[in-house]
Structures are given as C-alpha cells and as structure tokens.
Amino acid sequence: MSAGGPHIPVLIGAILKACGPIEGRWLDGTFGAGGYTKQLLDAGADHVMGVDRDPLAFEMAAPWVGEYGDRLSLQQGVFSRMDEYAQGLDGVVLDLGVSSMQLDLAERGFSFMRDGPLDMRMSQDGPSAADIVNTASESELANILFHYGEERASRRIATAILRERTMEPITTTLRLAGIIEGCLPRSKPGQSHPATRSFQAIRIAVNDEYGELFRGLMAAERALKPGGQLAVVTFHSVEDRMVKRFLTARAGKGGNANRYAPQIEVEPTQFAVRSRKAIGPDAQELEDNPRARSAKLRVAVRTDAPAGEVDAKSIGMPTVGKVKR
Secondary structure, eight states, X not given: OOTTOSSOOTTHHHHHHHHOSOOSEEEESOOTTSHHHHHHHHHTOXXXXXXXXXXXXXXXXXXXXXXXXXXEEEEESOGGGHHHHOOSEEEEEEEOSOOHHHHHXXXXXXXXXXXXXXXXXXXXXXXXXXXXXXXXXXXXXXXXXXXXXXXXTHHHHHHHHHHHHHHSOOOBHHHHHHHHHTTSXXXXXXXXXXXXXXXXXXXXXXXXXXXXXXXXXXXXXXXXXXXXEEEEEESSHHHHHHHHHHHHHHTOOOOXXXXXXXXXXXXXXXXXXXXXXXXXXXXXXXXXXXXXXXXXXXXXXXXXXXOXXXXXXXXXXXXXXXXXX
C-alpha cells in the first residue's frame, strides 16, 4: 500500500515492462487514487497529466501531489476528451472500471457489501443509479442487466425490481442487492456475490462507461504522437473485447485472398499491437492483489497514420434502449 493511495495499481509491473523505458509526457486517464501516475513518474516520465471525472480523487491526492512539482498536472474531466487536454503524448494509460476508493466509501453507493444510498455516479452529478432503477421500464432494465452485466436472469430481476419499487422506491444498495439475491440461487463458496453482475451493469449505465471507452480509444489515437504507447487494463470480457477489436481494426492489414487475386491496396494503420494475446497477472501479483484476478492488459504503439473514426458496432460495443440519464 503506497502513501499516495489505498490500492495497488493492477498490472503496473507489466505496463512498465511492456512500455519501458518510461519517458516523455504521459496521461493517466483514470487517475483514481493516483497509483499509476505515481509509478509512471517514479519510473522516469517527464510529466504526467492525471485525468478523472471524480472530484474526490483530487481531494484525496492533495497531500502528495506537491512532491512532484510541475511534473504532475491534474485535470477534472473524462478521458474521452483527453485530446482536448493534451496532444503529442508519449503514452496513455487507462485502468477501466470502478476504483477501490469508490467501492470502499459506502456513501458512494457502488458496493453491494455496504449499505448506502443507491448512487454509483463517478462524477457525483447527473442521474443516479436510483433514478434508473426507479424510472426505467422493465424491458430497459432487463436490457441493461443483460447487455452490460451479462446477467442471464436479467428479465427475472427486472420484474422483481418493478414489483418492489411499486411498494416503495428502491434507494439503498442493500435493498437492491437483497432483491437481486431473492431472484437467484444461493452462491456457492468461491463464487461471486449474486448481485455482482447487476451492480456492474447499473454502474456502467449510470456512467456510460462503454460509450466513454469507445470515445476514449479514438481520443487516445488523436492525442498520441507517432511512437506513443497506449496501455489499457480491463476487468471484464466486454471491455476487453472492445479494446481488442479496436486495436485489431486500427492495426489491420490488407492482403490478397489468394496469390492470383489482384493486389489489394493496404490502408495505413494507426496502431501496431505489441502482443496478440492480452497480458494477465503473474502468480505473485495474484497473491499480493486478488483484485488483479480478472485483469487484462493490452498495449499498442501509435503509428504516423492520420487518426480516423471507428464504428461502435464494429468493436462490439453493447447498446441498450434509451434510459433516463
């Protein structure tokens, strides 16, 4: 545990190894408790810009940010706008998902293990999880749970939520968790909590996390200079699939169906992928940090080809019907 934050940066050793030597100007698009930023600075980055939509992140960082002087700057905002904050970057790192500091604060409403208001807003403004749970239609809720959380019992849970909210609005985390638990078999030892997938799905909907990731990948393409490196850590299959397909598309190579076919003109590629397979945690990291269990790292290097656009569907971004946001 570092003095600058309550969590261990997941796969930070793999990032430093894959992207080293660390130098130049970097952007940490998911600043959180500052773990990645501190490690990048200590590894030799000339400057790191920490970006986070959560104002609490910068309040918690106040005691230590002064240690780095003008080598560190902070920007409240979303990483999907990183190209507006900085250009010509040598590196971008993204650690997707909810941060430990948010999970640990019951009043933020992210955790089904602690009773608190049903909130889940990373930016602390806009519609909350309670707004979605209490106003979305049954089909909208089922689609959110299925497409964002890959919850097979999505319709059963959505039906139960609508039944319960007609008696009294659902405003706390433990009440929602209890409703979900009542729809599913009791979990066996070693299995995740029954509410895990549903809470993940609702959190993603509240914060538009898949849309943010889609736009953020294209923003990184615009912000990185030729030779700049993009490192993305994901924690579940949908995010990893989006990152993998984006990088595959941007590093795609044309070719011939067979040797007798006419030559196909090869389109310029925006990224060179470092490794076909994602990098996972080693045994030591799993022992030290169980949170790394599902983490996957993908790294790619920016080429000098002009930035472009990618279709959201082509990279497997899940979408659901409109909900009140």
